[in-house]
Amino acid sequence: ADVLKHAGYVTGMFGKWHLGTQPQFHPQARGFDEFYGFLAGAHSFFPARTSEPLHSTIIRDTSPLIEPEYLTDAIAREAVAFINTNHKKPFFAYVPFNAVHTPIEATKKYQDRFPNESNQTKRDYYAMTSALDDAVGSIVAAIDKHGLTDNTLVIFVNDNGGPTYTGVQSNGPLKLGKLFLFEGGIRVPMVFKLPGTFEPNTEYDQPTSTLDLFPTMCGVAGIELPAEIKLDGVDLTPFIKGTISGSPHDTLFWSNGPNSAVRHGDWKLIKSYDSTWLFNLASDIGESKNLAKSEPEIVEQLEALYHKWRSHMVEPAWPSKPNRRKVEVDGLQYEMNI
Numbered sequence: 001a002d003v004l005k006h007a008g009y010v011t012g013m014f015g016k017w018h019l020g021t022q023p024q025f026h027p028q029a030r031g032f033d034e035f036y037g038f039l040a041g042a043h044s045f046f047p048a049r050t051s052e053p054l055h056s057t058i059i060r061d062t063s064p065l066i067e068p069e070y071l072t073d074a075i076a077r078e079a080v081a082f083i084n085t086n087h088k089k090p091f092f093a094y095v096p097f098n099a100v101h102t103p104i105e106a107t108k109k110y111q112d113r114f115p116n117e118s119n120q121t122k123r124d125y126y127a128m129t130s131a132l133d134d135a136v137g138s139i140v141a142a143i144d145k146h147g148l149t150d151n152t153l154v155i156f157v158n159d160n161g162g163p164t165y166t167g168v169q170s171n172g173p174l175k176l177g178k179l180f181l182f183e184g185g186i187r188v189p190m191v192f193k194l195p196g197t198f199e200p201n202t203e204y205d206q207p208t209s210t211l212d213l214f215p216t217m218c219g220v221a222g223i224e225l226p227a228e229i230k231l232d233g234v235d236l237t238p239f240i241k242g243t244i245s246g247s248p249h250d251t252l253f254w255s256n257g258p259n260s261a262v263r264h265g266d267w268k269l270i271k272s273y274d275s276t277w278l279f280n281l282a283s284d285i286g287e288s289k290n291l292a293k294s295e296p297e298i299v300e301q302l303e304a305l306y307h308k309w310r311s312h313m314v315e316p317a318w319p320s321k322p323n324r325r326k327v328e329v330d331g332l333q334y335e336m337n338i
Contacts, residue, residue, distance in 0.1 A: 009091055010033055011031055012033060013034070017096075020039070028062070038059065044103060070131065075097055075098075080142045097132055102163070114127060154192070155217075156190075161176075162177050165178075174285065182329075186261070192216075206247040207249060208248060212236050219235035253306060258335050259335060269299060269306070273333060273335065277332070
């Protein structure tokens with residue numbers, strides 16, 4: 001947002017921030033002209049009905065307010081208003097919906113679209129997803145209404161796989177889900193829409209990362225990246241269009257407390273304390289065959305790549321969570337960060 005704002009874009013953020021509550025971490029201290037949303041996670045979809053401050057407070061810029069509307073609808077409303085106000089200027093709208101995150105809450109309007117679902121939790125999930133679909137549609141419609149479709153990059157992506165612990169979600173054939181570094185937890189779709197740049201129905205199957213979004217947006221906008229900024233991400237445009245062959249990344253890394261993962265080509269290594277998993281995703285997308293014992297040299301190679309990468313990282317700013325617990329995966333211990 002800082003870079004885009006400096007390049008002349010109006011910037012707005014609507015939805016879930018979840019990057020700290022200190023003033024220096026506020027969205028408007030990080031490049032956004034406007035902010036409507038909330039600062040914590042697991043926020044109620046009915047803010048006016050919730051008494052717990054952290055999960056009920058909605059903030060416009062720096063002022064708290066009472067939001068009577070279903071939160072998915074409200075976030076879409078604010079994003080559409082931002083587009084309507086700024087459609088004659090270059091704009092950047094960051095719209096991180098909290099749907100379909102827990103708590104599982106929906107309105108009758110959306111529940112009534114699924115009258116034949118007897119499982120109430122599933123029905124609510126379907127309703128939440130339907131509300132999200134409407135919300136995204138309203139934003140795309142606002143872009144189209146102002147004749148901006150052909151020069152507006154729209155990106156839709158999720159931050160993690162479905163939470164299998166709810167009992168109603170599955171990421172099959174991928175393994176497990178949210179809170180895990182197996183494919184069900186980290187492999188999600190990433191959708192780009194920009195007529196004339198990305199051909200409709202193009203599928204790109206090389207590994208990418210949300211770290212690629214910033215350089216891709218700057219590349220599409222013709223904004224030169226500041227030389228002093230070191231990025232792990234790359235501009236995906238030439239890879240998707242086929243002007244550059246191969247994969248955007250030789251290696252991708254994940255790190256969360258005692259858990260880490262490395263993907264290098266088709267090989268993927270996962271570590272949690274003394275537990276080790278190694279998979280070849282080309283032949284085993286479901287991560288069902290742990291090859292760690294039969295391929296020790298590959299384990300060693302990927303461990304070396306991880307430690308080299310990690311040696312350049314600073315420690316995370318957020319504190320270690322006390323509510324971690326170990327679970328068993330394939331007879332090995334894995335620590336979940338609840």
